[in-house]
Amino acid sequence: MAAPALNHIGLARDSYKGVASTLCAGCGHNSITNHVIKALYELGVEPHLLAKMSGIGCSSKTPAYFVERAHGFNGVHGRMPSLTTGAQLANRKLIMLGVSGDGDTASIGLGQFMHMIRRNVDCTYIVEDNGTYGLTKGQFSATADVGSVQKKGTVNAFLPIDPCAVALTLGCSFVARSFSGDGKQLVPLLKAALAHRGTAVLDVISPCVTFNDHDGSTKSYAYIKDHEEELQDVSFIPYFEEIEVDYEPGTTTDVRLHDGSHLRLHKLAQDHDPSDRLGAIRLLEEGRSRGQLVTGLVYLDETMEDFATREHLPERPLHSLGEAELRPSREEFDALMGSLA
Amino acid sequence: MLPTVNDLTFQAATVNGSGSQSANMVLTRAIFSLGIPVAPKNVFPSNIEGLPTWYQLRVTTQGYQARKGDPDVLVALNPATWRQDLEQVRPGAAVIHQHLYSTADARTDVDYFPVPFTKLAKTEIQNDTLRKQLTNLIYVGVVAGLLEVPFEAIQEGIRRTFPTKPGAWQANEDAARIGFKYWHENFSAHERRHVLRPLTGLTDSQILLEGNQAAALGCIMGGCTVAAWYPITPSSSVCENLAAYADRYRLDKATGERRIAIVQAEDELAALGMAIGAGWAGARAMTSTSGPGISLMAEFSGLAYYAEIPVVIFDIQRIGPSTGLPTRTSQGDLAFIYTLSHGDTKHLVLLPGTVAECYEFAQTAFDLADRFQTPVFVLSDLDLGMNLWMSPQLQYPERPFDRGKVLTKDDLDRLEGEWGRYQDVDGDAVTYRTLPGTEHARAAYFTRGSGHDELARYTESPEAYAANMDRLARKLETARAAMPAPVVETADSAQIGVIAFGSTDAAVVEAREDLREQGLEFSYLRVRALPLSPSLVDFVAAHERIYVIEQNRDGQLYDLIRLELPSQLVGRLRSIRHYDGRPVTAESLSRPLLELEAVPV
Numbered sequence: 001m002a003a004p005a006l007n008h009i010g011l012a013r014d015s016y017k018g019v020a021s022t023l024c025a026g027c028g029h030n031s032i033t034n035h036v037i038k039a040l041y042e043l044g045v046e047p048h049l050l051a052k053m054s055g056i057g058c059s060s061k062t063p064a065y066f067v068e069r070a071h072g073f074n075g076v077h078g079r080m081p082s083l084t085t086g087a088q089l090a091n092r093k094l095i096m097l098g099v100s101g102d103g104d105t106a107s108i109g110l111g112q113f114m115h116m117i118r119r120n121v122d123c124t125y126i127v128e129d130n131g132t133y134g135l136t137k138g139q140f141s142a143t144a145d146v147g148s149v150q151k152k153g154t155v156n157a158f159l160p161i162d163p164c165a166v167a168l169t170l171g172c173s174f175v176a177r178s179f180s181g182d183g184k185q186l187v188p189l190l191k192a193a194l195a196h197r198g199t200a201v202l203d204v205i206s207p208c209v210t211f212n213d214h215d216g217s218t219k220s221y222a223y224i225k226d227h228e229e230e231l232q233d234v235s236f237i238p239y240f241e242e243i244e245v246d247y248e249p250g251t252t253t254d255v256r257l258h259d260g261s262h263l264r265l266h267k268l269a270q271d272h273d274p275s276d277r278l279g280a281i282r283l284l285e286e287g288r289s290r291g292q293l294v295t296g297l298v299y300l301d302e303t304m305e306d307f308a309t310r311e312h313l314p315e316r317p318l319h320s321l322g323e324a325e326l327r328p329s330r331e332e333f334d335a336l337m338g339s340l341a
Numbered sequence: 342m343l344p345t346v347n348d349l350t351f352q353a354a355t356v357n358g359s360g361s362q363s364a365n366m367v368l369t370r371a372i373f374s375l376g377i378p379v380a381p382k383n384v385f386p387s388n389i390e391g392l393p394t395w396y397q398l399r400v401t402t403q404g405y406q407a408r409k410g411d412p413d414v415l416v417a418l419n420p421a422t423w424r425q426d427l428e429q430v431r432p433g434a435a436v437i438h439q440h441l442y443s444t445a446d447a448r449t450d451v452d453y454f455p456v457p458f459t460k461l462a463k464t465e466i467q468n469d470t471l472r473k474q475l476t477n478l479i480y481v482g483v484v485a486g487l488l489e490v491p492f493e494a495i496q497e498g499i500r501r502t503f504p505t506k507p508g509a510w511q512a513n514e515d516a517a518r519i520g521f522k523y524w525h526e527n528f529s530a531h532e533r534r535h536v537l538r539p540l541t542g543l544t545d546s547q548i549l550l551e552g553n554q555a556a557a558l559g560c561i562m563g564g565c566t567v568a569a570w571y572p573i574t575p576s577s578s579v580c581e582n583l584a585a586y587a588d589r590y591r592l593d594k595a596t597g598e599r600r601i602a603i604v605q606a607e608d609e610l611a612a613l614g615m616a617i618g619a620g621w622a623g624a625r626a627m628t629s630t631s632g633p634g635i636s637l638m639a640e641f642s643g644l645a646y647y648a649e650i651p652v653v654i655f656d657i658q659r660i661g662p663s664t665g666l667p668t669r670t671s672q673g674d675l676a677f678i679y680t681l682s683h684g685d686t687k688h689l690v691l692l693p694g695t696v697a698e699c700y701e702f703a704q705t706a707f708d709l710a711d712r713f714q715t716p717v718f719v720l721s722d723l724d725l726g727m728n729l730w731m732s733p734q735l736q737y738p739e740r741p742f743d744r745g746k747v748l749t750k751d752d753l754d755r756l757e758g759e760w761g762r763y764q765d766v767d768g769d770a771v772t773y774r775t776l777p778g779t780e781h782a783r784a785a786y787f788t789r790g791s792g793h794d795e796l797a798r799y800t801e802s803p804e805a806y807a808a809n810m811d812r813l814a815r816k817l818e819t820a821r822a823a824m825p826a827p828v829v830e831t832a833d834s835a836q837i838g839v840i841a842f843g844s845t846d847a848a849v850v851e852a853r854e855d856l857r858e859q860g861l862e863f864s865y866l867r868v869r870a871l872p873l874s875p876s877l878v879d880f881v882a883a884h885e886r887i888y889v890i891e892q893n894r895d896g897q898l899y900d901l902i903r904l905e906l907p908s909q910l911v912g913r914l915r916s917i918r919h920y921d922g923r924p925v926t927a928e929s930l931s932r933p934l935l936e937l938e939a940v941p942v
Contacts (some may be wrong), residue, residue, distance in 0.1 A: 071777035086618025319623030
């Protein structure tokens, strides 16, 4: 048997596996997990530097299903962003990968989601978006479309919250949408999100096979296959690979990420410039009015400073700082006491 | 009659937002500069401008730090409360007031000193923009005249109040001199009942600082590197002071690099979440809040307890429930904090009783949190946190940080066999953790607030759940022995004992002297942590009657003690409670104690 292929840091794909999934067979989340594994393997992420973060819900269970050799933190419902923020500040070297769901992000966690974006915390934030509460047996989430029909027949009356639109209005530095079944698009987007320094929001539509994959659902496989509109054909070139020159003027955009890797966007029907925030908002709104899901890289700003950089934190982990670096000297302390007399 | 020397209570009744606070500070620091012990208390409204506020300054040679009910000297500058303020002073008090306030039909057992403050300010203070604030300095000058405080002391007080703004010294001095002159021109013939005289030896190595400032300095010395907080009275000044100290001691001026992250979070949920995330990643992390914020932190506190993540949480208590009285003091969070979270939970709680302990326990908290991998609460209150207290100088820490059981890459290299995040290999119920980023194939584990086994794997196994909960209970017992021991002062042959905690200490110390003079001796035990020390049982056993004194309605410490006592001792306990939002006075302890002593067991 041939030896398994190794990535550029010498690890096989199996090194990025986790424990077996306990989600329903056919769950879109399982597909996303596989794409995450592929993206991490191909990027050559050091497992020990990865920090897998999540909240509560089906989606939030998935960090256990990839990269067992990375620390993981399955926190409380809707509060993953604050845990991620704290961990990132404590150790800037960590590659923060957050997995959340639509309930975890758009309902109970909307506040923390928004403030994480506002601070541009360096992390990849995946919303595994199925428009339903799976673990509590199929209630609507805040991303469910108006007119969406529950399995029991209840019709959703409320307008959906679009995580991408929310992220855009807050000036999120990386906004993308994809579909769990579209590895060709999702894997390069995941790699780009991981290479990006700042908050990268990836809304991944992920049909719930048990509660939300029927004719009345706007997040079913069939609906998405019929209504998805790809913005670009995305490819990702990591920093350690040479870029071949094959520009076709007018149809290809090459975006350089902070670490030297490149995201290459081959234009499809839309002529969308991912640096145009207003254009991105218009694109999402137009897609929504046509009942279409726009997928691809919606917006990217590589110039914005991430939170830890703006806080001027040292590159090394804060836990490595000792007494000498954290306590003022005796002389300084005595001077302070003198001033309090 | 000769005037009393260095024993009086001064009270300024003003309107908040008028700038009286700096004037009060000048007076306080002026008196302190004469070597006279001071104890300031600020009773202020939850408001920015226009509501009544009171500042009390107590002067005693004993250095008593507790509030006192009835002032000897009143400065009345609030027309809305003038009559009530007047009712509260002691017979014979000196009442300095706006000359327009009518004293007709008012008390005749006090001395009135009408001063035309507004007119003096208008005619004698040239600075239009600062006139309102500087008007307050006029009363500082009048009080200095009344109490025979040398004007040089006022000048020193001004310099100490505005150490970094020498440009403001002259204007303040001029304004104070207006009042000083007015006193001498109009009232100098008056026979004084109270005077202040310089002292030596009573304030040597003493400093003045607020508990929140001391706690912030404790965080710096304790190695805190991440702080996340949401503004709330009376805790905001913990992180504000921390930020100021960080600018001084944690900033590399050459590179701009900061060795601490201080984040103003979007709410208290996120504040604690950030601190826990940072603690998980190995930083010494804290948050600081008060009652409403503590309520919001219940969920994350449970996570940190169950997933065993170090974090330090300061609760600067104020009156609850709900919004309560946001600017008034309380000890009402004790029972809530101890078991904060749904499910079986018990936390480590430190109970500083002095500003020096605010400083010391902030450092202890980080050590305990790392050592026991759990949230550690530091329970202070508004009185301790926001008032200036006289304190011995703080000590530079001699001990290195206790980072607890953290396995490094090298440790893991040496380790034979399996490593389990929640395996009790040492028999003390405290397990080993690794930090994210540790470069070792076996370093990783999965942290979760859901059921987990010794290897940190998800489980719903009844046995694994119960075993883990039992270990957490044992861990609390290990921690119990490591918590700061109670401070015990035994009086020979005393039949009664008093138990108190936190800022109540100041009033107990004074009540003890008062009652001793009346022939009643008591022993005193000050609780400094939860879980309670086993030595508490011995203290109760050694006295016939025990008074548990605290600043809440329900006798929360009284209840917690009763739960831990053998049944035959429970009947010895009696409860004294003070809960009107003002700092407790010695008299409000000694009076009920004497009344209860008259009641047979």
